[in-house]
Amino acid sequence: MTHHHEVVEALQQIGYRLTPQRMMILEAIADSEGHLSAEEIHETVRTAYPYLDISTVYRTLDLLKTLHLVSETDLGRGPAQYELLSKGLHHHLICTECGEILDAPNSLLDSLRHAMSEEYDFHAEIEHLAVFGICSNCKGDAQEAG
Numbered sequence: 300m301t302h303h304h305e306v307v308e309a310l311q312q313i314g315y316r317l318t319p320q321r322m323m324i325l326e327a328i329a330d331s332e333g334h335l336s337a338e339e340i341h342e343t344v345r346t347a348y349p350y351l352d353i354s355t356v357y358r359t360l361d362l363l364k365t366l367h368l369v370s371e372t373d374l375g376r377g378p379a380q381y382e383l384l385s386k387g388l389h390h391h392l393i394c395t396e397c398g399e400i401l402d403a404p405n406s407l408l409d410s411l412r413h414a415m416s417e418e419y420d421f422h423a424e425i426e427h428l429a430v431f432g433i434c435s436n437c438k439g440d441a442q443e444a445g
């Protein structure tokens with residue numbers, strides 16, 4: 300429950316009114332350990348606010364994304380996943396075999412950012428990257444199998 304205060308302040312600073320629905324959507328995301336899909340956010344908020352429309356969830360998520368408060372990532376498991384950016388920038392390495400998701404610190408991409416800026420004079424804004432591949436466990440299995 301510590302994260303949403305920052306988000307509330309950020310919204311108020313840029314003049315957005317925090318309606319009860321927006322507040323509950325934010326809290327649902329802030330209280331979640333990992334990532335939530337729009338449907339999961341909808342389900343969570345509806346336990347307290349039964350008349351919430353899924354289109355309101357999508358509109359609010361679009362707003363929060365535009366404000367860089369929430370990130371949207373395709374983790375390769377169906378619907379896009381949402382997460383508060385105030386939790387700190389991080390990225391995910393996702394195994395396409397077993398579905399394992401490894402969290403990687405933002406610093407993992409430092410050399411990539413540096414290379415893009417040196418070679419292309421391009422400033423990359425990578426907030427939440429999902430990289431697909433094979434984890435060490437599954438790589439081992441494949442080798443054992445021949």
Ligand SMILES: [Zn+2]
Nearest residue numbers: 382389391427
């Ligand atoms: Zn994430």
Ligand SMILES: [Zn+2]
Nearest residue numbers: 394397434437
């Ligand atoms: Zn794996």
